[in-house]
Amino acid sequence: MAAAAARWNHVWVGTETGILKGVNLQRKQAANFTAGGQPRREEAVSALCWGTGGETQILVGCADRTVKHFSTEDGIFQGQRHCPGGEGTFRGLAQADGTLITCVDSGILRVWHDKDKDTSSDPLLELRVGPGVCRMRQDPAHPHVVATGGKENALKIWDLQGSEEPVFRAKNVRNDWLDLRVPIWDQDIQFLPGSQKLVTCTGYHQVRVYDPASPQRRPVLETTYGEYPLTAMTLTPGGNSVIVGNTHGQLAEIDLRQGRLLGCLKGLAGSVRGLQCHPSKPLLASCGLDRVLRIHRIQNPRGLEHKDEPQEPQEPNKVPLEDTETDELWASLEAAAKRKLSDLEQTQGALQTRRRKKKRPGSTSP
Amino acid sequence: MAKAGDKSSSSGKKSLKRKAAAEELQEAAGAGDVATESGVQPPKAAAFPPGFSISEIKNKERRHLMFTRWKQQQRKEKLAAKKKLKKEREALGDKAPPKPVPKTIDNQRVYDETTVDPNDEEVAYDEATDEFASYFNKQTSPKILITTSDRPHGRTVRLCEQLSTVIPNSHVYYRRGLALKKIIPQCIARDFTDLIVINEDRKTPNGLILSHLPGPTAHFMSSVRLRKEIKRRGKDPTEHIPEIILNNFTTRLGHSIGRMFASLFPHNPQFIGRQVATFHNQRDYIFFRFHRYIFRSEKKVGIQELGPRFTLKLRSLQKGTFDSKYGEYEWVHKPREMDTSRRKFHL
Numbered sequence: 001m002a003a004a005a006a007r008w009n010h011v012w013v014g015t016e017t018g019i020l021k022g023v024n025l026q027r028k029q030a031a032n033f034t035a036g037g038q039p040r041r042e043e044a045v046s047a048l049c050w051g052t053g054g055e056t057q058i059l060v061g062c063a064d065r066t067v068k069h070f071s072t073e074d075g076i077f078q079g080q081r082h083c084p085g086g087e088g089t090f091r092g093l094a095q096a097d098g099t100l101i102t103c104v105d106s107g108i109l110r111v112w113h114d115k116d117k118d119t120s121s122d123p124l125l126e127l128r129v130g131p132g133v134c135r136m137r138q139d140p141a142h143p144h145v146v147a148t149g150g151k152e153n154a155l156k157i158w159d160l161q162g163s164e165e166p167v168f169r170a171k172n173v174r175n176d177w178l179d180l181r182v183p184i185w186d187q188d189i190q191f192l193p194g195s196q197k198l199v200t201c202t203g204y205h206q207v208r209v210y211d212p213a214s215p216q217r218r219p220v221l222e223t224t225y226g227e228y229p230l231t232a233m234t235l236t237p238g239g240n241s242v243i244v245g246n247t248h249g250q251l252a253e254i255d256l257r258q259g260r261l262l263g264c265l266k267g268l269a270g271s272v273r274g275l276q277c278h279p280s281k282p283l284l285a286s287c288g289l290d291r292v293l294r295i296h297r298i299q300n301p302r303g304l305e306h307k308d309e310p311q312e313p314q315e316p317n318k319v320p321l322e323d324t325e326t327d328e329l330w331a332s333l334e335a336a337a338k339r340k341l342s343d344l345e346q347t348q349g350a351l352q353t354r355r356r357k358k359k360r361p362g363s364t365s366p
Numbered sequence: 367m368a369k370a371g372d373k374s375s376s377s378g379k380k381s382l383k384r385k386a387a388a389e390e391l392q393e394a395a396g397a398g399d400v401a402t403e404s405g406v407q408p409p410k411a412a413a414f415p416p417g418f419s420i421s422e423i424k425n426k427e428r429r430h431l432m433f434t435r436w437k438q439q440q441r442k443e444k445l446a447a448k449k450k451l452k453k454e455r456e457a458l459g460d461k462a463p464p465k466p467v468p469k470t471i472d473n474q475r476v477y478d479e480t481t482v483d484p485n486d487e488e489v490a491y492d493e494a495t496d497e498f499a500s501y502f503n504k505q506t507s508p509k510i511l512i513t514t515s516d517r518p519h520g521r522t523v524r525l526c527e528q529l530s531t532v533i534p535n536s537h538v539y540y541r542r543g544l545a546l547k548k549i550i551p552q553c554i555a556r557d558f559t560d561l562i563v564i565n566e567d568r569k570t571p572n573g574l575i576l577s578h579l580p581g582p583t584a585h586f587m588s589s590v591r592l593r594k595e596i597k598r599r600g601k602d603p604t605e606h607i608p609e610i611i612l613n614n615f616t617t618r619l620g621h622s623i624g625r626m627f628a629s630l631f632p633h634n635p636q637f638i639g640r641q642v643a644t645f646h647n648q649r650d651y652i653f654f655r656f657h658r659y660i661f662r663s664e665k666k667v668g669i670q671e672l673g674p675r676f677t678l679k680l681r682s683l684q685k686g687t688f689d690s691k692y693g694e695y696e697w698v699h700k701p702r703e704m705d706t707s708r709r710k711f712h713l
Contacts, residue, residue, distance in 0.1 A: 247694045271694035289696040
């Protein structure tokens with residue numbers, strides 16, 4: 001029962017109180033999962049990523065420096081390990097070939113053996129990336145390649161099987177028109193599929209594309225959006241554009257071929273903390289400090305598809321949308337979106353009571 | 367006399383009107399369809415050809431007359447209907463159906479999904495551990511710094527002084543051109559818990575920034591009435607700690623703001639002194655009033671309004687201290703997206 005409940009969740013969201021929420025968009029319900037049974041602020045989720053075995057396991061990085069394994073099949077937290085070293089919260093979490101890669105705020109990047117119950121053990125590899133890291137991202141095509149960037153910490157690409165020096169170190173752009181140094185603050189990084197390029201979005205409202213294959217270390221393309229720091233970014237299924245969100249809750253789609261703004265998405269009232277596009281369908285899930293998970297349709301027509309109120313302090317970090325087995329689910333979801341307002345009555349604060357009525361044990365685990 | 371003259375002239379006009387109507391009718395009936403009705407003095411509406419409306423009359427005076435006559439008739443019909451309904455109610459007595467409640471915007475409010483359910487454990491947990499928890503657990507008591515934007519004028523200065531009498535344990539300081547980002551670390555070092563900045567524009571206060579020091583910052587638009595401008599007010603407030611009333615903060619956002627206001631005043635359920643500060647939220651506007659009450663008997667209370675009176679509207683709520691450029695906003699008011707429906711409110 002719990003397995004069935006956990007498996008049908010389309011979007012996984014981590015929150016500031018340490019609860020992992022699985023949202024089932026078809027039934028428009030959210031299920032809470034906690035490791036300890038009680039939400040705790042020390043366990044605030046700061047990073048999420050899929051584990052091995054293709055979307056059956058989620059690795060949850062918490063503020064108290066533990067990484068928990070959560071199984072979507074069984075709906076319970078299977079184990080955890082403590083990853084000490086460095087200061088600050090996790091900024092990036094990844095898994096590669098049976099190893100776990102973590103990066104913390106103070107710049108310590110460590111690779112650990114990924115045995116489930118292994119709570120001790122020294123890291124296999126440790127790198128110092130530089131202080132003030134805001135994001136570490138793994139290249140989906142090459143699992144041993146990671147990129148890091150942060151505040152006053154330029155973009156660097158590291159090959160974990162190679163040397164201790166970064167493979168690519170980005171150079172800052174030229175001084176601006178007042179001949180002042182342009183500050184660096186990389187908030188989010190994404191690898192573009194099909195090539196070696198990377199996109200970053202910065203806290204100074206710039207979006208930049210870097211190409212390590214080209215001889216220039218400066219960004220190949222740079223555009224700006226808005227006046228507020230961009231906090232989250234995701235690639236669209238087409239691969240030619242990205243969607244960025246800023247601290248005011250404005251979401252914009254930016255085309256990377258020309259650097260143009262394609263359009264904006266509205267609805268969010270708070271700072272955007274997590275964005276994730278569906279791998280094939282033009283749907284975007286967004287969540288932010290205003291405690292609401294929203295699903296948007298990116299084109300034809302652009303609009304809000306679904307809104308979910310978890311009634312929780314959300315500093316959610318997101319995880320890729322599951323590509324659930326059947327397309328029928330998604331098709332029915334899109335059909336459901338036509339009658340937009342009816343969604344809202346179902347996702348009330350009485351989610352909990354609804355759950356109890358339906359006897360769905362997707363609630364807090366033992 | 368004049369009255370009779372008027373009457374005759376108006377009735378004269380009316381009879382003229384009727385004659386004119388009759389003429390029109392006769393013209394219209396030239397085709398011969400309504401030949402039978404043309405002889406009788408026709409009542410105005412029934413005899414006109416269908417699809418005719420008063421607005422098609424080209425003559426302005428005649429059109430106006432026709433319209434006023436139509437309006438009077440409508441009013442008469444409405445009154446008659448009301449009387450009839452009232453008689454029916456009286457006749458039925460107790461068995462009459464209940465009176466229908468008139469629709470108001472507050473009645474028709476679109477249900478907000480973030481309305482807090484009192485039994486919601488997640489929200490309860492969140493509130494138990496957020497930045498205001500230490501205040502509500504009586505571990506810290508508030509100490510407030512009130513200041514203004516640079517170079518304040520008279521009204522703003524007086525508002526600050528009056529606010530400092532309303533809020534206990536508060537201190538007013540002149541701004542003198544200091545940057546807020548520099549003031550904030552100093553406040554934290556001196557154990558202040560809250561900072562209020564009153565923004566001024568063209569000699570009147572128009573904005574308020576309320577910053578709970580390590581935590582959220584709220585920015586409001588406001589309008590103000592000072593103490594001397596309040597009619598029939600009582601004497602100045604004393605040093606007693608006032609009670610607080612927070613009304614109608616139902617949504618999750620409303621809860622946060624309500625807690626912010628509550629954390630300005632010392633948390634002490636034993637009330638001495640009969641002063642009360644009220645923050646009443648209606649349709650996203652927060653009304654602040656300050657009264658002194660006295661119970662004349664069990665059910666009768668007398669109140670005197672003291673103190674300044676102002677209205678606030680939330681513009682944004684920011685996590686962390688005041689940083690308008692790089693701060694992260696928990697809620698921002700976006701007029702084009704949020705104000706599309708007259709019945710949807712956020713607080």
